[in-house]
Amino acid sequence: MCGIAGVVFKDKKLHPVGKIMTRMLDALQHRGPDSAGFSIYGGLGLQDHEYLLNIEVKEKSGLLEQVKKTVNAVTPIEKEEIVPSVENYNIYKCKIALTSFEELKPLIMDIDKLEDVVVLNGSHSFEMIKDVGSVKEIADRYDTYSKMGTHAIGHTRFSTESIVDRYHAHPFQSYIIPDITVVHNGQITNYWKIRGPLERYGHIFETNNDTECIVHYIADKLYKGYKLEEALEQSIKDMDGPFSYIVGTPNGVGIAKDQLGLRPGVLAENDEVFAIASEEVSLRAVMETDEIDQISPGESRAYTI
Amino acid sequence: MREIEIDANSMVPRDLNRAVKQAARKYDRIVIKNPNAMHYMVAGLTDDVEIVIDGSAGYFAGTMIDGAKIRITGNAGWFPADNMTDGEVMIDGAAGDGVGQGIYGGTVVVRKNAGSRTGEIMKNGTIIIGGNSGFMSGLFMMGGRIIVLGDVSDDAGESIIRGAMYVLGDIKSLGKNAKIEEIDDESKNELKELLPVYGFELEEDKYDKFKKIVPRSKRPFYGGKESEEG
Numbered sequence: 001m002c003g004i005a006g007v008v009f010k011d012k013k014l015h016p017v018g019k020i021m022t023r024m025l026d027a028l029q030h031r032g033p034d035s036a037g038f039s040i041y042g043g044l045g046l047q048d049h050e051y052l053l054n055i056e057v058k059e060k061s062g063l064l065e066q067v068k069k070t071v072n073a074v075t076p077i078e079k080e081e082i083v084p085s086v087e088n089y090n091i092y093k094c095k096i097a098l099t100s101f102e103e104l105k106p107l108i109m110d111i112d113k114l115e116d117v118v119v120l121n122g123s124h125s126f127e128m129i130k131d132v133g134s135v136k137e138i139a140d141r142y143d144t145y146s147k148m149g150t151h152a153i154g155h156t157r158f159s160t161e162s163i164v165d166r167y168h169a170h171p172f173q174s175y176i177i178p179d180i181t182v183v184h185n186g187q188i189t190n191y192w193k194i195r196g197p198l199e200r201y202g203h204i205f206e207t208n209n210d211t212e213c214i215v216h217y218i219a220d221k222l223y224k225g226y227k228l229e230e231a232l233e234q235s236i237k238d239m240d241g242p243f244s245y246i247v248g249t250p251n252g253v254g255i256a257k258d259q260l261g262l263r264p265g266v267l268a269e270n271d272e273v274f275a276i277a278s279e280e281v282s283l284r285a286v287m288e289t290d291e292i293d294q295i296s297p298g299e300s301r302a303y304t305i
Numbered sequence: 306m307r308e309i310e311i312d313a314n315s316m317v318p319r320d321l322n323r324a325v326k327q328a329a330r331k332y333d334r335i336v337i338k339n340p341n342a343m344h345y346m347v348a349g350l351t352d353d354v355e356i357v358i359d360g361s362a363g364y365f366a367g368t369m370i371d372g373a374k375i376r377i378t379g380n381a382g383w384f385p386a387d388n389m390t391d392g393e394v395m396i397d398g399a400a401g402d403g404v405g406q407g408i409y410g411g412t413v414v415v416r417k418n419a420g421s422r423t424g425e426i427m428k429n430g431t432i433i434i435g436g437n438s439g440f441m442s443g444l445f446m447m448g449g450r451i452i453v454l455g456d457v458s459d460d461a462g463e464s465i466i467r468g469a470m471y472v473l474g475d476i477k478s479l480g481k482n483a484k485i486e487e488i489d490d491e492s493k494n495e496l497k498e499l500l501p502v503y504g505f506e507l508e509e510d511k512y513d514k515f516k517k518i519v520p521r522s523k524r525p526f527y528g529g530k531e532s533e534e535g
Contacts, residue, residue, distance in 0.1 A: 029345070216524040261402060261421045263439055264383060280344035280361055282382055290398050292361075292380050296458065297440045 001158040002170075003028025004265075006246040006253035007286055008151040012305045015044055018147025021151060021154045025135040028278055031185075032156035035169035036138050037130025039181040039248045042150030045125055050078070051104055051122050052099050054129075056166050058116035059088040066114055067092060074098075074107050083142055085131055085166070091120070091142075094157040103209070104177040105204070118167050125179045125250040130169035132153075136137035153248040155183035162209045171173035171248065172212045174219035176203055179250045180213035185278060186263045194239060205213030211245070218247050232256040232300035246276060247302075252303030261297025268292055272302035307332045312519065313346075314339035314412070329354045329373075342382065347375055353392075360445060364401075367394040370411075383420070386413040389430070395503075405432040408449065414503050421458070424451045427468065433450055433503055441480060443470045450494065454505060462518040470518035471496060479518065488517045 004023040007014045018040050025036055040183045044052060053071065057064050071077055071094060079095040098104060101124070108119040120208040121128040126149070129142045135156060138235075139145060155170035162168050172182035188194060195213050197206060203216050214235070221231035222287060228247065232254050242262030247254045257265045267276045268283040268291065275286045276295070295301060309332045313321050321343065325342055328335050329352035336357045340346060344363035353372040361379030368387040377385070380398035388407045395414045402420035405413040409432040418436035425444040439491035443462040456474035463480025471492065479485065493512045500507060 120318055230459070234496060264401065279342060279363060279382060281363060283340060284361070290361075292377055294399070294418070294439070297421055 001220055002039060003031030003064060003156040003278045003282065004154070004183045004185050004244065004246045004255075005282050006151070006153040006183075006248065006255065006275070008172035008253055008274040009303060010272055010274065010303070011219060012042075012150055014148040014150065016145075016147075017043070017149040017152040018144040019021045020286055021152040022135060022139045022144045023073075024275075024277060024282045025154045025156055025288060026139075027104075027282040027285050028156045029135050029220075030104045031278060032158035033134065034164045035130065035157045035166070036155060036184070037128065037157075037169045037171050038147075038154045038174075039126050039171045039183075040144075040147045040149040040152045041179075041248060041250060042128040043148040044123070044125060046095070046124055047097075049099065050095060051124050051199060052096050052127060053092075053096060053108075053111075053122045054120040054127075055092045055111060056085070056118045056120055057090050057092050060116060061148070063116060064090070066090060067111060067117055068094075069131070070111050070135075071107070072113065073102070074110070085141065086133065089133075089258075099177050099296060108175070108202075108273070120167060121173045121175070121181075122175075123179055126248065128171060128173065128181065130168050132169065132173065133163060147187055150213065151248070151253055153181060153207030153234050153246045155181050161187065168207065168209055168213055172209065172215045174203075174215040176219035177215060177223045180215060180219040180222065181248045182211055182218065182245055183248075184211040184214055184243060184245040186245070186258065187241045188213055188239050188243060188267045191240065191299045212240075214239075215247075222249070228252065228254045228302045228304060232302060236298050244278070249304070251303060254300060255295060256300040257295045257297060259298040261295075265295035266292050267295060267300060267301055269303075271298045276301065306334055308334040308336065310336045310338055312338045313343060314343065316343075318343055318345040318348070319463070321346060324349075324350075325356070326350060326352075327430070342380075344382070347373065351443075361398065361522070362396075367392070370394070380417075381415075386411070386416075389413075399436070400519075404438075405430065408432070412503070418455065423453075424470075427451075429468075431499070433500070433505070435505065437474065443483070446470070446478070453506075462520075465520045466519065466523060467520060471515045472518065473507075473515050476516060476518070482521050483518050484521045485516050486519055488513070488515045492517060 170183040182259040244263035244265045320529030334355045340360045342361040342363045344444040351371045356375045358377045363382040371390045374393040376395045381400040384403040386394040392411045399417040412431045416435040421439035423438045423442040429449040445464045447470045451470040460480035
């Protein structure tokens with residue numbers, strides 16, 4: 001089933017969006033018990049060319065040192081943090097500097113070559129937090145309550161098509177352009193038809209998960225000059241199946257819903273906040289309003305700051 | 306009148322519905338406080354009792370009720386009144402997709418807009434939408450009536466077999482097997498009697514402006530070929 005949510009503060013200032021998104025996702029916990037995830041934008045405060053790597057490392061003698069050695073061989077680690085996760089895994093987060101964004105994906109692929117190590121993501125303008133378990137467990141584990149930002153997207157996962165693990169938790173990220181993430185409720189039934197052309201452009205797929213396909217599709221469109229609204233509209237024409245998905249970009253969020261409207265999406269907005277979610281109960285975690293818009297079949301909505 | 310309040314805060318749907326069913330044996334009116342858009346509220350209640358959901362409801366509010374009168378003071382999610390056999394579900398706000406899905410009887414009223422597929426596979430009963438109704442309203446409708454005081458979106462009356470839709474606003478497009486016919490005096494009088502009962506007071510000339518959507522054929526047809534039984 002899955003639950004999706006997105007929120008933007010229109011004043012572009014920092015707000016406790018980690019805490020707010022935690023509440024939004026907790027309200028959607030019943031839609032997906034397997035895993036949950038956040039993309040919290042605008043609060044990292046990194047300098048130009050600085051990036052945050054978010055790496056899953058098994059508790060194994062010497063493995064973390066190998067990860068650090070791999071990173072340091074490319075660029076010195078500036079700052080680091082270890083968050084203990086479950087099933088003998090730790091999440092290693094480190095800040096690095098690269099000459100250009102194009103160096104990020106090759107570095108991630110280098111680190112991924114280490115056994116029992118998976119790079120969950122690498123980002124500049126947002127922090128991704130995703131793990132297996134309930135929203136509250138993950139929120140406590142990573143202290144999402146303290147995360148500040150301008151906007152965020154999030155997900156509770158009811159797995160259908162791929163395995164339950166930390167990497168397959170949403171959001172998924174593309175590296176075609178910086179910092180594009182997607183959370184998704186549904187299935188893309190013409191998955192291979194969408195994936196094929198993207199691979200022929202040279203875009204790298206790490207999984208067979210259809211949400212990864214969506215994020216590469218959107219990033220590819222944005223790379224080609226589409227506005228977010230245009231990319232969302234085009235995706236509705238190009239993609240088959242029941243879906244409702246939310247995109248996060250460095251400047252905002254957007255939602256798209258399939259042409260038959262087979263997955264839910266609701267929206268509430270006031271002068272301060274733009275919020276979208278699978279259900280009204282999630283919107284009520286952000287604002288008190290009786291004015292709830294249903295996203296119509298084949299409709300997309302976006303807000304950029 | 307014997308009345309009781311039930312605070313739904315921190316309850317799960319199963320607990321709430323159990324409490325409602327127990328209260329319905331002793332009380333005439335049950336007010337559910339802090340519903341917080343919970344799903345499945347008042348599912349399967351067969352007592353003839355008045356229920357007020359003081360806020361918004363989630364999915365399947367009042368599903369399979371038989372005789373209860375439910376008022377939702379906020380909005381409702383998908384499938385309010387799904388498969389009800391008798392009673393009333395009144396929604397003061399807006400509603401999601403599938404309002405009155407598959408109902409066999411009773412009345413569903415949404416004061417504001419409704420989502421897609423309003424009244425899909427309904428067999429009988431009445432659905433009134435005060436605002437607009439979305440894509441494929443009346444999908445595979447098999448009986449009863451849907452009244453929309455605003456506009457209806459694409460494919461209105463898709464594969465409708467029996468029953469009728471009355472639309473005061475614009476009809477974006479008709480679905481397969483649907484056609485528009487002139488509203489006759491009998492239908493107008495039916496609406497004039499019905500709508501004020503639920504607080505919709507229309508000017509006299511508005512009743513002439515309703516469009517009536519009915520089936521073209523008694524059997525669904527696929528592709529371009531109509532049923533020979535038409």
